[in-house]
Amino acid sequence: MSDPVIRIENLSFQWSAGLAPCLDIPHFEVQAGERIFLYGPSGSGKSTLLGLFGGVLLPQRGSLRLLGVELPQCSASERDRFRAGHVGFLFQQFNLIPYLSVLDNVLLPCRFSSRRRQRAIDSGRSLHDEALRLLDHLDIDTSLHHREATQLSVGQQQRVAAARALIGRPEIVIADEPTSALDADRQIAFLDLMMHESDAAGSTLVFVSHDRRLATAFDREIALPAINHAAVLEAAA
Amino acid sequence: MKHLLILAARSAWNRRLTLGMTLVAVTLSVTLLLGVERIRHDAREGFSHSVSGTDLIVGASTSHVQLMLYAVFRIGEATNNMRWQSYLDLKLNPAVAWAVPLSLGDSHRGFPVLGTNASYFDHFRYGDDRALGFKEGQPFKGVFDAVLGADVADQLGYKLGDRIVLTHGIGGIGGLEHADKPFVVTGILAPTGTPVDRTVHVSLEAISAIHLDWQGGAPLPGFSIPQQFVQKFDLTPKDITAVLVGLKSRIGVFKMQRYVADYAGEPLLAVLPGAALSQLWQVIGTVEQALLAVATMVVVVGLAGLVAVVLASLNERRRELAILRSVGARPVDVFVLLILEGLFITLLGCILGVALLAGASAVIGPWVQTRYGIGVAPRLISPDELRLLAAVIGAGLMSSLVPGYRAYRLSLADGLTPRL
Numbered sequence: 001m002s003d004p005v006i007r008i009e010n011l012s013f014q015w016s017a018g019l020a021p022c023l024d025i026p027h028f029e030v031q032a033g034e035r036i037f038l039y040g041p042s043g044s045g046k047s048t049l050l051g052l053f054g055g056v057l058l059p060q061r062g063s064l065r066l067l068g069v070e071l072p073q074c075s076a077s078e079r080d081r082f083r084a085g086h087v088g089f090l091f092q093q094f095n096l097i098p099y100l101s102v103l104d105n106v107l108l109p110c111r112f113s114s115r116r117r118q119r120a121i122d123s124g125r126s127l128h129d130e131a132l133r134l135l136d137h138l139d140i141d142t143s144l145h146h147r148e149a150t151q152l153s154v155g156q157q158q159r160v161a162a163a164r165a166l167i168g169r170p171e172i173v174i175a176d177e178p179t180s181a182l183d184a185d186r187q188i189a190f191l192d193l194m195m196h197e198s199d200a201a202g203s204t205l206v207f208v209s210h211d212r213r214l215a216t217a218f219d220r221e222i223a224l225p226a227i228n229h230a231a232v233l234e235a236a237a
Numbered sequence: 238m239k240h241l242l243i244l245a246a247r248s249a250w251n252r253r254l255t256l257g258m259t260l261v262a263v264t265l266s267v268t269l270l271l272g273v274e275r276i277r278h279d280a281r282e283g284f285s286h287s288v289s290g291t292d293l294i295v296g297a298s299t300s301h302v303q304l305m306l307y308a309v310f311r312i313g314e315a316t317n318n319m320r321w322q323s324y325l326d327l328k329l330n331p332a333v334a335w336a337v338p339l340s341l342g343d344s345h346r347g348f349p350v351l352g353t354n355a356s357y358f359d360h361f362r363y364g365d366d367r368a369l370g371f372k373e374g375q376p377f378k379g380v381f382d383a384v385l386g387a388d389v390a391d392q393l394g395y396k397l398g399d400r401i402v403l404t405h406g407i408g409g410i411g412g413l414e415h416a417d418k419p420f421v422v423t424g425i426l427a428p429t430g431t432p433v434d435r436t437v438h439v440s441l442e443a444i445s446a447i448h449l450d451w452q453g454g455a456p457l458p459g460f461s462i463p464q465q466f467v468q469k470f471d472l473t474p475k476d477i478t479a480v481l482v483g484l485k486s487r488i489g490v491f492k493m494q495r496y497v498a499d500y501a502g503e504p505l506l507a508v509l510p511g512a513a514l515s516q517l518w519q520v521i522g523t524v525e526q527a528l529l530a531v532a533t534m535v536v537v538v539g540l541a542g543l544v545a546v547v548l549a550s551l552n553e554r555r556r557e558l559a560i561l562r563s564v565g566a567r568p569v570d571v572f573v574l575l576i577l578e579g580l581f582i583t584l585l586g587c588i589l590g591v592a593l594l595a596g597a598s599a600v601i602g603p604w605v606q607t608r609y610g611i612g613v614a615p616r617l618i619s620p621d622e623l624r625l626l627a628a629v630i631g632a633g634l635m636s637s638l639v640p641g642y643r644a645y646r647l648s649l650a651d652g653l654t655p656r657l
């Protein structure tokens with residue numbers, strides 16, 4: 001079996017020295033190609049964990065390996081480069097840069113990472129065509145491509161953001177409650193598209209939600225409080 | 238870097254209304270700063286070039302500065318005149334090579350009238366020892382001949398042979414006219430960029446002639462001498478305003494100055510034009526320094542406004558910065574993005590400021606020239622102005638560091654999820 005895509009050992013994170021630890025995770029692994037559903041109540045530290053995956057937060061203690069790279073040992077700019085090149089992000093709402101067109105929003109990761117740009121055109125298509133392909137797969141009509149992001153509905157915005165997270169086939173795609181702002185029936189449709197495309201890109205998907213009903217479609221479902229001892233301590237206190 | 242430039246431009250365009258207002262402020266402040274510098278430079282330039290080759294200027298005892306003002310710049314009324322006899326004594330002094338008498342007090346449509354003699358056209362020098370040249374015609378010969386400076390002819394549209402009427406006093410409007418004794422234009426001088434351009438030159442005899450039937454600044458009531466009869470009178474002037482003196486040897490200039498100061502006939506004053514010009518410039522200099530300081534402050538205010546606007550926008554842009562971070566931007570990229578924005582506005586303000594100034598110079602330059610005698614040379618930008626511009630851009634860059642650093646800190650603290 002190949003190395004895990006994400007691997008955590010004895011990780012501990014606290015927001016500031018005076019506060020109780022927010023995360024204390026003895027062990028956690030995600031294998032390549034897995035589709036993980038991570039859930040937990042609001043404030044349980046889900047977004048914090050994703051910040052660690054993105055390399056913008058650093059654990060005070062422990063090991064955090066992504067694709068074999070020990071992130072806490074990297075410099076800040078190495079972590080930024082790693083995130084740009086290997087991780088696609090998608091958030092709850094307002095994911096798009098308001099003054100860029102739909103197309104330019106999708107292409108953003110390729111502007112900051114030559115790796116993502118390279119992988120996007122590996123398919124033989126031009127960068128532009130690859131963006132068009134993704135948008136098409138995510139049900140965004142061509143007439144919308146040159147609109148400003150703010151003129152789209154919330155559902156459309158989330159699908160454009162998904163295309164952006166997927167362009168250049170990043171190994172890891174992280175979605176932080178991307179469906180919370182959508183209607184219930186839209187949520188399922190979005191989830192289907194998202195899963196399908198992340199499979200097509202060969203990405204490992206970490207999907208975060210406080211809503212457990214969405215879990216059924218995933219390979220594995222993990223309750224953050226179950227792996228996070230800090231939360232257990234907090235709950236016990 | 239290129240994609241950051243594009244991002245910064247798009248983002249700025251998205252906030253074009255607020256940024257536009259600051260751009261207006263920066264543009265106007267740059268225009269003001271460069272404008273002050275331009276006028277200052279051109280005023281000094283014109284100033285130092287207004288007279289040369291004259292070793293001494295002699296007049297009735299007033300201040301050095303006043304003597305310069307009316308003898309060279311033809312500004313203000315000469316309150317004390319010197320006697321004609323004093324001029325003759327001066328001219329006969331063995332150290333003196335030439336002496337040109339000057340008599341002021343009348344005007345033509347706002348332009349000063351200078352009474353002198355033909356030697357003025359031989360000896361007067363300006364700029365880099367340049368002599369006066371005639372564009373058309375020749376020096377005055379008859380009593381009622383007039384030679385016009387280039388601006389006078391240009392602005393009033395006079396040609397050779399035109400008739401002009403002088404006005405008593407320098408006021409221009411409301412002055413009593415010497416309407417009974419019109420002059421004929423016999424010569425028009427080539428432009429010099431000095432007060433000569435704004436002067437109407439006539440003979441000393443003409444000045445005497447038009448005042449024959451005048452007393453105490455007004456025509457004698459019920460008494461007038463027709464123009465054709467003035468030759469029957471002695472037209473030798475009784476007094477004049479000042480004398481331009483050239484010496485045989487410049488070495489004797491201080492000795493000559495003392496001679497004039499000790500002159501027994503009447504109290505006289507001799508000034509060295511070079512020294513007096515720089516003395517005069519020091520008086521004006523403090524004003525121009527103050528103006529430049531004020532203009533600099535206005536630029537500082539403009540840039541402070543820019544910093545304030547960019548800083549204020551940061552709070553609503555935290556989400557935008559977090560998105561950029563999530564797609565791979567480093568905090569340094571965010572820093573550069575904000576710097577670029579400030580730099581854009583400053584650069585654009587500078588470019589627009591230069592353009593505005595060029596336009597303004599073209600439009601109001603001629604007006605400044607006639608009104609204040611400062612010839613504003615039409616040009617896009619001078620090296621001195623370029624230095625000021627570089628300083629403004631430098632200051633713009635420095636002030637952009639403030640929002641840049643703030644955004645850097647914010648994006649470090651916010652990471653991918655801004656706490657709004």
Ligand SMILES: Nc1ncnc2c1ncn2[C@@H]1O[C@H](COP(=O)(O)OP(=O)(O)O)[C@@H](O)[C@H]1O
Nearest residue numbers: 015022040041042043044045046047048049656
């Ligand atoms: N930037 C921050 N500074 C300090 N504390 C924070 C910050 N972000 C989150 N927290 C705290 O960390 C805990 C986990 O928050 P978060 O990871 O956002 O939870 P979730 O995403 O599961 O709702 C909360 O108690 C929250 O108050």
Ligand SMILES: [Mg+2]
Nearest residue numbers: 046047048176
């Ligand atoms: Mg969260």
